[in-house]
Amino acid sequence: MLYPLTEEEKMIKDIARKIAKEKIVPVRAKFDETEEFPWDIVKVMADADLFRVFIPEEYEGLGMGVFAMCLAVEELSWGCAGIALSYAGTALGTFPILLYGNEEQKKKYLPQIAGGKIAAFCITEPQAGSDALSIRTRAERDGDVYVLNGLKQFITNGGEADIYTVIALTDPTKGIRGASAFIVEKDMPGLKFGKKEKKLGIRASATREIIFENVKVPKENLIAREGFGLFVAMRTFDNARPGVAAQALGIAQSAFDAAVEYAMERKQFGQPIISFQAIQHILADMAIKIEAARSLTYSVAKAIDRGKGDFSKESSIAKCFASDIAMEVTVDAVQIFGGYGYIKDYPVEKMMRDAKITQIYEGTNQILRNTIASCILKEKRKAIGT
Amino acid sequence: MKIFVTVKRVPDTGVPLRVKSDRTGIDREGLPYVINPYDEYATEAALRIKEKIGDGEVIAVSCGTEDSIETIRHALAMGADRGVLLKVNDEITDSVQTADILSDYLKSENPDFILMGKKAVDYDRGLVPAYLSEKLGFPLETCVTNMEIKDSGFVLERETEYGVEIIEARSPLIISFEKAKFEPRFPSLRGVMMAKKKPVDVNEISNLPANSTNILSYEPPPERKKGKIIDLPFPDNVKELVKLLKEESKII
Numbered sequence: 286m287l288y289p290l291t292e293e294e295k296m297i298k299d300i301a302r303k304i305a306k307e308k309i310v311p312v313r314a315k316f317d318e319t320e321e322f323p324w325d326i327v328k329v330m331a332d333a334d335l336f337r338v339f340i341p342e343e344y345e346g347l348g349m350g351v352f353a354m355c356l357a358v359e360e361l362s363w364g365c366a367g368i369a370l371s372y373a374g375t376a377l378g379t380f381p382i383l384l385y386g387n388e389e390q391k392k393k394y395l396p397q398i399a400g401g402k403i404a405a406f407c408i409t410e411p412q413a414g415s416d417a418l419s420i421r422t423r424a425e426r427d428g429d430v431y432v433l434n435g436l437k438q439f440i441t442n443g444g445e446a447d448i449y450t451v452i453a454l455t456d457p458t459k460g461i462r463g464a465s466a467f468i469v470e471k472d473m474p475g476l477k478f479g480k481k482e483k484k485l486g487i488r489a490s491a492t493r494e495i496i497f498e499n500v501k502v503p504k505e506n507l508i509a510r511e512g513f514g515l516f517v518a519m520r521t522f523d524n525a526r527p528g529v530a531a532q533a534l535g536i537a538q539s540a541f542d543a544a545v546e547y548a549m550e551r552k553q554f555g556q557p558i559i560s561f562q563a564i565q566h567i568l569a570d571m572a573i574k575i576e577a578a579r580s581l582t583y584s585v586a587k588a589i590d591r592g593k594g595d596f597s598k599e600s601s602i603a604k605c606f607a608s609d610i611a612m613e614v615t616v617d618a619v620q621i622f623g624g625y626g627y628i629k630d631y632p633v634e635k636m637m638r639d640a641k642i643t644q645i646y647e648g649t650n651q652i653l654r655n656t657i658a659s660c661i662l663k664e665k666r667k668a669i670g671t
Numbered sequence: 672m673k674i675f676v677t678v679k680r681v682p683d684t685g686v687p688l689r690v691k692s693d694r695t696g697i698d699r700e701g702l703p704y705v706i707n708p709y710d711e712y713a714t715e716a717a718l719r720i721k722e723k724i725g726d727g728e729v730i731a732v733s734c735g736t737e738d739s740i741e742t743i744r745h746a747l748a749m750g751a752d753r754g755v756l757l758k759v760n761d762e763i764t765d766s767v768q769t770a771d772i773l774s775d776y777l778k779s780e781n782p783d784f785i786l787m788g789k790k791a792v793d794y795d796r797g798l799v800p801a802y803l804s805e806k807l808g809f810p811l812e813t814c815v816t817n818m819e820i821k822d823s824g825f826v827l828e829r830e831t832e833y834g835v836e837i838i839e840a841r842s843p844l845i846i847s848f849e850k851a852k853f854e855p856r857f858p859s860l861r862g863v864m865m866a867k868k869k870p871v872d873v874n875e876i877s878n879l880p881a882n883s884t885n886i887l888s889y890e891p892p893p894e895r896k897k898g899k900i901i902d903l904p905f906p907d908n909v910k911e912l913v914k915l916l917k918e919e920s921k922i923i
């Protein structure tokens with residue numbers, strides 16, 4: 286095997302694939318159509334302990350980290366990237382607590398997530414997308430509470446999640462240096478949910494506006510310290526981006542598998558279309574891209590599990606590459622299916638729609654290229670000592 | 672309360688089986704194996720009994736070769752407490768032999784319930800529950816599709832041609848399961864990890880009981896004949912089709 290897995294890692298992959306195959310694939314077209322939230326499948330994932338994978342053992346998890354989380358996300362996304370996002374979005378929402386939560390916060394929230402309560406991460410606002418530094422949501426200290434006011438946009442798992450990690454300004458005079466991270470619970474008064482967005486792809490995922498109207502958050506729910514919000518957000522993304530890469534990888538693998546199968550079955554000019562070299566080369570290119578993305582994603586995820594430090598560049602590279610190839614591979618898969626690829630009775634048009642989001646969220650691929658370039662410049666400057 | 676579940680390792684039903692060229696058996700090379708699907712329902716039922724009464728022990732028993740430990744581990748991962756392998760050196764194809772081995776073991780174990788699949792999907796004979804019931808002198812309910820645990824006892828459902836039979840059941844009893852109305856649970860990650868630590872006793876069966884049947888040879892199913900396309904205009908094509916169905920395939 287190209288990627289040796291420990292026995293535990295193999296178990297995670299097998300269970301996630303089994304869920305994808307038996308529980309997700311049969312219903313993915315239905316969820317894509319209805320845009321319902323897949324609670325039944327979330328329960329299956331929780332019962333199989335998948336939410337425990339990225340939670341430390343002290344908090345009722347299995348303590349396995351980012352790589353194991355990526356294996357689960359990849360396999361679930363092989364079934365349906367939208368349904369898988371209920372899981373991956375929870376990991377994103379959990380990272381702030383996992384990385385910078387104090388003991389009390391971890392004790393309170395991580396076991397809930399380990400047991401299958403889902404989470405969400407909230408930074409984006411209508412005017413602050415790529416320019417996350419221009420967020421306006423306010424968190425004003427008032428005695429023992431912070432009072433949150435503002436609007437968050439496009440929040441994955443919004444309205445469904447029980448636990449929200451939110452970036453808001455405690456000191457607007459300092460701009461983003463005055464941002465802080467908070468844990469907000471779904472039933473805190475004043476927390477409201479706006480309309481559920483209708484989307485091109487990942488339609489089984491819930492994306493909602495979140496409205497804060499004088500939400501009183503206990504001061505114990507401040508993560509790290511005032512002013513650490515940006516830092517918490519950046520490190521959260523560094524840890525979570527391999528998950529987006531894994532999601533992209535799962536979509537690409539699924540499209541590739543479907544394309545190979547179809548190319549062997551579909552006959553034109555008296556032979557299966559896979560006998561045409563033009564088709565074979567498309568498939569070979571798809572395989573090259575997928576394997577390169579997998580290799581990159583796995584090695585970055587494993588590096589994150591091994592060490593501390595700054596992974597901005599590597600995790601951005603993995604996310605960019607895997608999401609770009611997922612888009613290419615799914616477009617190619619539709620091409621191999623020909624007209625049938627364009628039709629909803631076949632699975633690949635959905636994969637093409639699903640793939641697109643992976644180039645957009647958790648930093649658009651343009652913004653991540655900016656990040657990668659600025660890391661390169663930093664390294665270069667450091668090397669030449671300027 | 673002691674609840675036994677019998678589990679068997681069988682070839683994955685998703686893959687086509689091939690008869691060996693010398694016709695002495697199935698070609699097992701590279702075959703993927705699974706727990707017999709009907710046994711999964713039995714295991715789920717056993718776990719539900721235990722969970723409902725909040726007490727008792729679920730023991731997964733398999734009569735088979737060493738590899739059957741994998742199958743026992745599957746039941747343990749679902750939640751069974753311990754396993755017993757009644758180990759034989761070669762696969763047994765004789766139902767009486769299997770039932771003898773099982774009853775030899777079970778009769779000294781004082782089971783309250785023995786839950787089984789209605790048949791194993793490899794040889795499809797479905798005789799073991801009946802033989803076992805005979806040998807142990809336990810009553811047997813076959814092809815059960817649902818089970819409810821009430822304070823007063825167990826209520827079983829069997830689906831028949833005429834409707835659903837509802838049966839009140841008490842221990843000791845053997846129940847064999849049809850594809851049930853409930854779903855067997857997925858083994859969880861913690862379950863799989865814990866399963867590795869749960870005890871599995873291996874009882875070597877050195878003296879095989881006598882067999883009642885001998886399989887002489889296996890015949891591969893006849894190859895599928897090529898389809899026929901009736902290339903005639905309407906209504907001649909329908910007439911021709913009816914004629915072929917009557918005379919050639921004798922379906923109508």
Ligand SMILES: Cc1cc2nc3c(=O)[nH]c(=O)nc-3n(C[C@H](O)[C@H](O)[C@H](O)COP(=O)(O)OP(=O)(O)OC[C@H]3O[C@@H](n4cnc5c(N)ncnc54)[C@H](O)[C@@H]3O)c2cc1C
Pocket residue numbers: 374405406407408409411413414415416438439440441442484492642645646647648649650651652655
């Ligand atoms: C389905 C979905 C789920 C999401 N889930 C979450 C979530 O859970 N939590 C959360 O906080 N957010 C979430 N988001 C928000 C997402 O991260 C943002 O949409 C994304 O960061 C882009 O922001 P924007 O949409 O405002 O686009 P803009 O920032 O307006 O970008 C528009 C275009 O301009 C380009 N661009 C912008 N600035 C630059 C620049 N400096 N250089 C080069 N190009 C640039 C972008 O790459 C893009 O192509 C989600 C979005 C979607 C659609």
